[in-house]
Amino acid sequence: MHTPPDPSQFRPSDDSVRAVACQAIEQYRDQPGNLLPILHAVQHALGCIPAGAVPVLAEGLQLSRAEIHGVISFYPHLRSTPAGTVLLEVCRAEACQAMGGEKLADHAQQRLGCSFHATTADGAITLEPVYCLGLCAQSPAVMINGQPHARMTAGKLDRLLQAEGV
Ligand code: FES
Numbered sequence: 001m002h003t004p005p006d007p008s009q010f011r012p013s014d015d016s017v018r019a020v021a022c023q024a025i026e027q028y029r030d031q032p033g034n035l036l037p038i039l040h041a042v043q044h045a046l047g048c049i050p051a052g053a054v055p056v057l058a059e060g061l062q063l064s065r066a067e068i069h070g071v072i073s074f075y076p077h078l079r080s081t082p083a084g085t086v087l088l089e090v091c092r093a094e095a096c097q098a099m100g101g102e103k104l105a106d107h108a109q110q111r112l113g114c115s116f117h118a119t120t121a122d123g124a125i126t127l128e129p130v131y132c133l134g135l136c137a138q139s140p141a142v143m144i145n146g147q148p149h150a151r152m153t154a155g156k157l158d159r160l161l162q163a164e165g166v
Contacts, residue, residue: 014052020045021056035061035071039078047082076117076128083126084119086164088112089143092129095136100153104140105129107154111161124166 024041028034038057042049049072058065072078090105105116112120112127119126135141138150144160 017046017050017052018056021053022060025057025060035063035068036075039068039071039075043078048079051080081119084124086125086161086166087128087143087145088125088161089128089130089133090116091131091133091135091139091141091143093132093136095132096140099139101140104142104152104154104157108142108157111158120166125161 020042021038024038024045027041028037031037035057038061039049042053042057046053054065054068054072057063057068061068072080088108090108091101092105093101096104108127109115112125114120114125114127116127116129130143133141133143133148135148135150140152141148141150142152142157142160143149144164149156149160
């Protein structure tokens with residue numbers, strides 16, 4: 001079993017954060033509405049959008065730091081600390097809700113000891129809601145590290161997480 005990263009220990013160097021932020025700004029400089037693609041590019045490169053990227057982005061895009069923070073906190077898939085080794089997304093949309101999705105969501109939160117939009121204390125798993133995975137006919141559904149799983153039960157979820165080493 002590998003050791004998951006500890007989000008509290010995530011400290012990319014100022015230089016690397018600045019370089020990534022500047023590169024993202026440059027890549028999307030001429031694109032209207034470029035803030036979201038820039039944020040996604042930073043997150044893709046660094047695993048999150050560290051606090052140190054915000055002033056660089058604000059300066060480069062002529063926006064306030066508050067505006068950048070506002071966008072990061074508005075979109076659930078943008079994060080300012082890195083996700084856990086395993087990303088568990090539980091579908092919270094209607095078809096899954098009708099097929100026991102709420103119970104499954106409760107089970108996931110209880111088993112992990114964290115709520116949605118959070119990472120377990122050991123940094124192993126991040127739990128996020130998702131709104132339809134296209135598996136409505138086989139609901140409830142979850143996604144683990146980008147891999148969809150249908151007809152989910154609490155027991156099946158536990159086995160899948162165990163297989164991920166958590
Ligand atoms: S509502 Fe959950 S997969 Fe569509």
